[in-house]
Every structure is written in C-alpha cells, then in structure tokens.
Amino acid sequence: MAAIETDYAVWLRGIEKRFPGVIACDGAELKVRRGTIHALLGENGAGKTTMANVLAGVYRPDAGEVWVNGKRQTFRSPADAIAAGVGMVYQEFRLVPSLTVAENIVLGAASPLLRVVEIEEKVAELSDTYGLAADPSRPVWQLSMGERQRVEILKALWRNASVLVMDEPTAVLTPAEAAELGLTLRAMAVDGRSVIYISHKLDQVVAFCDEATVLRRGKVTATFDDLIDVDLAELAEKMVGASEVGTIKRLKSIQPGHAVLHLNGISARNDRGLPALSDINITVHANEIVGIVGVSGNGQKELAEVIAGLRKPSEGRMILGDQDVSGASPADRYRMGLAYVPEDRLGVGLAPKMSVVDNAVVRSYRSHRRGIFLAASKCIVFCKGLIERFGVRVGRLSHPIAGLSGGNLQKLLLGRELAEQPIMLVAAQPSRGLDVQGVVAIQGHLADQRNNGVGVLLISEDLDELLALADRLLVMFGGRVVGEYGPDVTPRTILGAAMAGRPPQ
Amino acid sequence: MMRPVLVRRDRVLPATQALGFVVGIVGALVLGAILLLVSDNNPVEVYERMFDSALGGIDSLSRTLERATPLALTGLAVAVAGSMGLWNIGAEGQMMAGATLATGVAMMTDGLSGPLLIAVMLASGVVGGMVLMLGPALARSYLGVSEIITTLMLVYVSIRVVEWLEVGHWKDAGSLGFPRIEEVPAQAALPGLFGRVNIGALIALGLLVVFSLAVSRTAWGYELRLAGSSPNTARYAGVSLRRKILAALLLSGGIAGLAGAVQLTGTEVRLTPGLSNGFGFSGIIVAALALMRPSGVAVVAFVFGAVQVGGQSIQTLGVSSAISTILQAMILFSALAAVVFFNYRVRWAGAASEHSDV
Numbered sequence: 015m016a017a018i019e020t021d022y023a024v025w026l027r028g029i030e031k032r033f034p035g036v037i038a039c040d041g042a043e044l045k046v047r048r049g050t051i052h053a054l055l056g057e058n059g060a061g062k063t064t065m066a067n068v069l070a071g072v073y074r075p076d077a078g079e080v081w082v083n084g085k086r087q088t089f090r091s092p093a094d095a096i097a098a099g100v101g102m103v104y105q106e107f108r109l110v111p112s113l114t115v116a117e118n119i120v121l122g123a124a125s126p127l128l129r130v131v132e133i134e135e136k137v138a139e140l141s142d143t144y145g146l147a148a149d150p151s152r153p154v155w156q157l158s159m160g161e162r163q164r165v166e167i168l169k170a171l172w173r174n175a176s177v178l179v180m181d182e183p184t185a186v187l188t189p190a191e192a193a194e195l196g197l198t199l200r201a202m203a204v205d206g207r208s209v210i211y212i213s214h215k216l217d218q219v220v221a222f223c224d225e226a227t228v229l230r231r232g233k234v235t236a237t238f239d240d241l242i243d244v245d246l247a248e249l250a251e252k253m254v255g256a257s258e259v260g261t262i263k264r265l266k267s268i269q270p271g272h273a274v275l276h277l278n279g280i281s282a283r284n285d286r287g288l289p290a291l292s293d294i295n296i297t298v299h300a301n302e303i304v305g306i307v308g309v310s311g312n313g314q315k316e317l318a319e320v321i322a323g324l325r326k327p328s329e330g331r332m333i334l335g336d337q338d339v340s341g342a343s344p345a346d347r348y349r350m351g352l353a354y355v356p357e358d359r360l361g362v363g364l365a366p367k368m369s370v371v372d373n374a375v376v377r378s379y380r381s382h383r384r385g386i387f388l389a390a391s392k393c394i395v396f397c398k399g400l401i402e403r404f405g406v407r408v409g410r411l412s413h414p415i416a417g418l419s420g421g422n423l424q425k426l427l428l429g430r431e432l433a434e435q436p437i438m439l440v441a442a443q444p445s446r447g448l449d450v451q452g453v454v455a456i457q458g459h460l461a462d463q464r465n466n467g468v469g470v471l472l473i474s475e476d477l478d479e480l481l482a483l484a485d486r487l488l489v490m491f492g493g494r495v496v497g498e499y500g501p502d503v504t505p506r507t508i509l510g511a512a513m514a515g516r517p518p519q
Numbered sequence: 520m521m522r523p524v525l526v527r528r529d530r531v532l533p534a535t536q537a538l539g540f541v542v543g544i545v546g547a548l549v550l551g552a553i554l555l556l557v558s559d560n561n562p563v564e565v566y567e568r569m570f571d572s573a574l575g576g577i578d579s580l581s582r583t584l585e586r587a588t589p590l591a592l593t594g595l596a597v598a599v600a601g602s603m604g605l606w607n608i609g610a611e612g613q614m615m616a617g618a619t620l621a622t623g624v625a626m627m628t629d630g631l632s633g634p635l636l637i638a639v640m641l642a643s644g645v646v647g648g649m650v651l652m653l654g655p656a657l658a659r660s661y662l663g664v665s666e667i668i669t670t671l672m673l674v675y676v677s678i679r680v681v682e683w684l685e686v687g688h689w690k691d692a693g694s695l696g697f698p699r700i701e702e703v704p705a706q707a708a709l710p711g712l713f714g715r716v717n718i719g720a721l722i723a724l725g726l727l728v729v730f731s732l733a734v735s736r737t738a739w740g741y742e743l744r745l746a747g748s749s750p751n752t753a754r755y756a757g758v759s760l761r762r763k764i765l766a767a768l769l770l771s772g773g774i775a776g777l778a779g780a781v782q783l784t785g786t787e788v789r790l791t792p793g794l795s796n797g798f799g800f801s802g803i804i805v806a807a808l809a810l811m812r813p814s815g816v817a818v819v820a821f822v823f824g825a826v827q828v829g830g831q832s833i834q835t836l837g838v839s840s841a842i843s844t845i846l847q848a849m850i851l852f853s854a855l856a857a858v859v860f861f862n863y864r865v866r867w868a869g870a871a872s873e874h875s876d877v
C-alpha cells in the first residue's frame with residue numbers, strides 16, 4: 015500500500031465535510047499524479063472548493079485522510095499546508111495592493127537579511143523559468159488581473175510548492191492571458207510539479223489538463239486518467255447528471271415594441287477615477303432582451319450602475335419610458351419602472367444580516383407604512399406573495415437572509431424587483447454561481463418578462479445564456495460598444511474576436 | 520485530541536442571551552469569591568451585603584435606580600448610534616455639554632416656575648449634547664472622518680470648558696474664593712418619586728420604549744438598520760446615508776446631553792467637572808452588553824447600577840476600595856465575555872469541525 019501512496023503528489027481519501035445544513039463533501043477522493051495537471055470539475059456547490067480548502071489546510075475534514083507526496087498529513091492551518099508544499103491561488107487574489115510584486119511574493123517567507131535587490135533578482139529568475147512575466151519592482155495595484163495572478167503563482171513557487179491549486183483561474187483573464195496561463199502550468203508540470211485546476215469551463219479543461227476528477231454533490235462521479243480522447247459532452251453529463259445542460263431553448267422571436275430605455279452618449283469613470291465607459295449609446299425596446307457580451311472588466315459593471323442610478327455618468331443622458339431620468343435617484347428610477355438585479359447580490363442587492371422579510375421590502379417598504387410605523391403584517395403578506403410567486407424556498411421569515419442558498423437568494427431578489435410591474439429590467443450576471451435548477455428558473459423569469467412586454471438588458475459572461483435568450487447582442491470592449499450582432503446568425507468566432515477587441519469590419 | 524472551538528450560532532435566541540448573562544454573573548461571583556478569600560474577606564458576608572444594599576428593600580432599590588437612570592440614558596445614546604453601526608464614544612462629553620448649557624440657561628432665565636424651568640433645562644441639555652456632536656456628525660457624514668476619534672476627543676474639551684467656567688465667568692461670588700459654580704435654582708430640582716428616585720427614571724424608561732419602537736417598528740428605524748447593516752443596499756433602496764448618519768449621531772448626542780441635564784437637576788446641585796462621573800463611558804459597556812438594542816439597555820443598566828451600589832457598600836465591611844472596584848470590574852468583564860456566547864457556541868473539536876463561512 016505504501017508504494018502506491020508515494021506515486022501520488024496528492025491523495026485525498028474519503029473526505030467528508032459538513033457545514034450547517036450542507037454536506038459539501040461526502041466521501042470524495044482525489045488522486046493526483048506527479049507532474050500532471052489535474053482538473054477538478056463540478057458545478058457550483060459540487061464540493062470542488064471545499065476539497066481544495068481541505069488540501070490547503072483551511073478546513074479540517076470531518077472524516078478522511080490527506081496525503082501529500084506520500085506522507086499522511088494533518089494540517090492545522092494553511093501554514094502547515096504551505097510547509098508541506100501545497101500552494102493555493104484563490105479566485106479572489108490575496109495581495110497587498112500598495113506593496114511591490116517582489117514584496118508580495120516574499121511577504122512572510124523571506125529571511126530578514128535578504129536585500130531588496132537580491133529578492134528582485136531571484137523573483138526575476140523565477141519568472142523567467144516559468145514564463146511568468148512580472149516586473150518585481152512594480153506595485154501590485156498597477157497590475158492587471160492576469161499579472162496579479164502571475165504574482166500569486168510566483169508566491170507559491172517562492173515557497174517551493176510542489177502542488178499548486180488554482181481555483182477558477184481563468185475567470186478573470188482575457189482569452190490571450192488564459193492561453194499563456196496554460197503554457198505556464200505545462201512548464202510547471204514538466205518540472206515535476208502537480209497542478210490541481212478547478213473549473214467548470216470544459217473546453218479549457220480539455221485543452222490544459224492531463225487527467226480529471228468530476229464531483230457532483232460532494233461525491234466523485236467519474237475520473238479520467240487521460241483527457242485526450244474525452245468528449246466534452248461526456249464530461250458535461252458527468253458534471254450535471256441526468257439534467258440537460260447547455261441546451262437552453264432559443265426563445266421564439268417576437269416583434270419588439272416601443273423604446274423603454276435609451277442611453278445617449280454615456281461616459282463614466284470607475285472607482286479609481288479612470289475612464290470606464292465612453293460614449294455608450296444603447297436603446298432597449300419592450301419585448302426585447304438585449305445581451306451585453308464581453309470579458310468582465312470592460313465596463314459592464316459601471317454600465318449597470320449608471321443605469322441604476324448608483325454611479326453618476328460624467329457625460330450623457332438617459333431616458334426611461336418617456337422621461338429624462340439623468341438626474342434621478344435610484345429609488346426614483348425604480349418608481350418610474352426600472353428594476354435592477356445587481357451583480358453583487360449579497361452586498362448591494364440584499365442585506366445579508368437582515369431578515370428575509372426586511373430584504374423583501376427593500377424596494378417597497380414605503381408603501382407598507384401605517385403612519386410612521388412599518389406595518390409588519392403588510393410586509394409579511396408582501397414577502398409571502400413573492401415567495402409563492404417566484405418559488406423561493408425559505409426557512410423562517412425572521413431569520414437572516416444569508417442562510418438561503420444562492421438560487422433562492424436570487425429568486426427573492428429578482429422577484430422583489432419584478433413585484434411592481436417594471437417596464438425595464440437590468441440584470442447583471444443573474445445566473446452566475448447558481449445550480450442548474452436555479453439557472454433554469456432565473457432564465458425562465460427573464461424570458462417571461464420579455465414576453466410580457468418588459469425590456470431587458472442582460473449582462474452576462476455566459477455566452478450560451480446570451481445566445482439562447484438575447485434578441486440582440488452588443489459586444490463591449492474597453493468601455494465601448496464595439497459591435498452589434500444577431501444571436502441566430504453570428505458565429506462564435508466572430509463574437510470571440512469582438513470580445514477581444516478585434517471586431518471584424 | 521479534543522479541544523474547544525467556537526462555532527458561530529445560526530441565530531441568537533433571547534433565551535441563550537439571558538442564560539449567557541446569568542452564567543457570566545455566576546462566573547464572576549465565583550472568581551470574586553476567590554479574590555475575597557485571598558484578601559481575607561468572607562465572601563458570603565460580602566455578597567450578602569452587596570445584595571442587601573443594592574436590591575434588599577425599597578431604599579436599596581432606590582439607590583440602584585438612581586445609578587441606573589444615567590446609565591440607561593447614556594446606554595441608549597450609544598445604542599442609537601450603534602444600531603447604525605456607529606460608535607459614540609463621547610457620551611461622557613455630551614453629558615457635560617448638556618449640563619453646561621442647562622446651567623447657563625438656568626442662570627439667564629430668572630424667576631421661571633419649577634416645571635417650566637425644568638422643561639427648559641432638560642431641552643437645553645438635549646441641545647447641548649447635539650451641539651457638541653454636530654462637528655463629529657458632519658465630519659463623519661460628509662468627509663468620512665471616524666466618529667470614534669472625534670467624539671472621544673471632545674470629552675476632554677468639554678470637561679476642560681467646565682473647569683474654565685468654574686474659575687472664570689461662572690465662578691460663584693458667594694463661594695469664598697473656591698472655584699465653584701453656583702447651585703441651580705431650588706425649583707429646578709426634578710420631582711422625586713420615592714427614596715432617591717426622581718422622574719428622571721421615568722424619562723429614561725419612556726425614551727427607552729420610544730426608541731426601542733422607533734428602531735424596530737418604524738420605517739425610519741428600518742432605514743436606519745438597513746443603512747447600518749448594508750450601506751450599499753440602503754443606497755439602492757433610496758435611503759440617504761448622509762442624512763441617516765447625521766440623524767443617528769445627533770440623536771445619540773442629544774440623549775447623552777439629556778443625561779447630563781437629568782443628572783444636574785435630579786442628583787447633583789451644581790455643575791462640576793466631575794458631573795459626568797464616568798456614566799458616559801459606562802454607557803458604552805451598557806450598550807455593548809445590550810447588543811446595541813434599546814430594549815436591552817433597561818435591563819443591563821439596572822444590573823450595572825446594582826453592581827455599582829453593591830460594590831461600593833461593601834467598603835463599610837472593611838473591604839478595601841481597590842478590592843471593591845476589582846470585584847465590580849470582574850462582574851462586568853465576565854458579563855462581556857458571556858456576550859461572546861450569545862453569538863458563538865462551544866463545540867469540542869476532534870471528530871467535529873470548525874466554523875466556516877460557507
């Protein structure tokens with residue numbers, strides 16, 4: 015038995031991990047050979063991140079064993095895991111923006127006697143070896159997401175990681191950066207290190223990885239020792255089980271009505287004061303879903319905020335229905351028929367620590383008043399109405415809303431926005447991070463709204479979703495709309511080129 | 520190997536809160552008993568005296584309520600700001616400002632009848648507290664300056680102002696050279712209820728009820744809680760954060776100022792630099808123990824008052840004042856520690872696992 019164990023860089027054996035109300039891992043196993051890139055696949059909530067956190071020493075499993083490089087390990091903290099050679103790169107980077115690249119890399123892991131110049135030399139050497147271009151003396155806040163990710167990888171390499179865990183590494187990257195990442199990971203594998211690649215982007219997994227483990231509901235549903243001849247559809251099926259995926263039915267086209275939203279020459283700056291939107295002109299009609307396509311970070315977030323009234327544009331006007339609302343507050347815009355589902359559900363859309371009822375009435379509490387009091391009975395009736403109409407599964411209405419699952423949070427949020435018959439809906443990443451049923455339910459509601467005469471602006475990173483739902487596609491790049499396409503007639507390659515800033519003329 | 524781990528509770532039940540409070544006090548009494556034994560005192564005798572003098576009879580009860588009144592008001596002041604996630608650390612200073620303005624107004628208005636004079640002085644107390652809070656409130660809402668620092672610094676300013684008035688403009692001509700401010704007119708004394716309790720206790724109770732309802736039941740309170748709990752959501756709902764911050768802080772300052780005026784007209788007879796007597800700072804502990812809920816402030820203030828009265832009384836048994844102060848501090852410290860168990864429970868890890876934020 016000992017001989018077999020030493021063959022693996024990582025062996026997670028019979029991992030069980032429970033959280034209040036959730037079984038994240040239910041006897042899952044992961045075997046990663048040395049010098050390979052191993053994909054850990056599964057939908058959101060399948061247990062991938064939990065497995066990774068067990069390996070990184072963040073969580074302690076309720077049951078099961080962790081073996082790294084042939085040694086049984088009991089990690090008491092992430093520091094133990096790092097010492098055993100496990101490096102983790104999280105989706106949200108953990109860097110100090112005001113420090114330089116080199117300082118971030120050696121933070122907490124350098125001898126105090128080492129001189130800055132020596133550190134920078136060593137970092138440069140490391141970057142060269144693995145093709146991780148990064149200027150050691152630049153402060154991190156100046157770097158793009160792709161560069162920051164390279165710093166994270168360098169951090170792990172500096173600590174001599176023999177196993178690198180990457181959680182959704184391409185979510186923040188442009189296609190070109192993603193391709194570069196693939197080369198870096200390959201260089202590491204050739205060097206004898208192992209990479210665990212967590213993702214649900216199947217095409218990238220097949221392109222980058224050697225082997226794969228598929229998780230569903232905390233259990234392993236399949237393992238692949240060789241991904242060369244594997245069919246994408248087969249991987250997808252193992253991930254989602256019996257339900258269908260990627261086959262949302264294309265909406266029947268209908269005649270769009272009058273214009274409900276008109277943006278005229280909108281420009282705006284981002285939180286750092288840099289130009290984020292320039293000269294945006296968009297019109298959305300009733301009975302129409304306009305899809306905004308683009309790699310995230312090209313102005314989509316700012317666009318949604320400007321429309322909702324949460325960000326002041328530096329230039330331009332906005333017409334909602336037949337009124338100029340350029341100077342109107344978010345609440346006024348809502349009253350005039352603008353519904354908004356923000357990208358950041360728990361933080362902007364909902365108040366996590368407040369109760370389900372309190373969250374349900376965020377938009378409508380002014381109409382549930384009785385004198386100066388907020389009529390609890392009216393609020394509860396309103397909340398129950400939403401829950402029934404939108405099929406939200408909740409526990410006690412007086413409990414904090416943070417206890418709800420992602421899908422139910424989103425249903426409540428969407429329901430609240432749609433409760434008072436809007437004429438226009440802006441939905442930013444409405445199905446992101448939801449399970450299959452949640453995605454289907456949310457997409458169904460979007461389609462219903464469009465069929466019932468509402469104009470919908472759908473901002474999404476999921477091209478399949480946009481291709482299925484949108485009547486028109488607008489591609490955003492660098493804060494501009496760089497192209498308009500019909501979803502039925504446009505090949506993906508053309509959309510992809512436009513998303514990368516090279517729209518075909 | 521088993522080891523204790525704190526696990527966040529899914530939600531906090533009133534019963535667990537009450538239990539945590541009781542366990543905290545019992546724990547403190549046990550620790551206190553050890554302290555008393557070591558310092559050659561008889562714990563049973565000491566505890567008996569503490570209980571008797573704080574709760575054992577009408578007269579004792581009135582002493583406790585006399586203490587609890589300013590604590591309830593300053594506790595409420597801190598809790599009103601706290602329900603929006605703001606920290607008014609300077610209730611001590613706002614008390615002084617309230618008492619100062621009330622004294623000044625009493626000096627200027629000659630010959631007002633009792634009830635009218637009292638009403639005017641209490642109102643000036645509110646205004647005085649608000650005036651001192653105006654700077655921190657504006658700085659916080661418009662510039663994002665931490666109210667923790669500004670309110671605290673103004674405590675020392677307001678105490679020094681009273682010291683200056685004592686030797687300067689307001690120096691009592693009949694004080695034979697002592698730096699002393701004139702007593703407030705006799706008709707300004709708050710009417711007594713029983714023992715040492717005056718209507719200040721009723722004012723405090725009334726305000727606790729009003730604010731408890733205002734925060735939990737009104738649309739205004741909903742906006743306040745929303746703004747405190749999730750500022751971005753509040754913005755999205757059309758709540759003006761700026762106005763809510765101003766309102767919460769000014770009300771907080773006004774209530775603390777009222778506490779100063781109540782203390783001046785009810786318990787003290789003249790404005791002194793020691794009038795606030797630590798009540799403002801203790802109010803922070805009261806509000807924290809009440810989890811920033813106005814409804815909890817009444818109970819906590821009463822217990823706090825009883826501990827203070829009982830703690831002081833044992834000095835007549837020959838317990839040194841240092842030991843008495845340590846004992847009071849231990850009781851409060853244990854109660855604060857118990858608050859941790861309102862939000863967390865202990866699980867024995869080994870087979871079990873730690874808290875997660877999933």
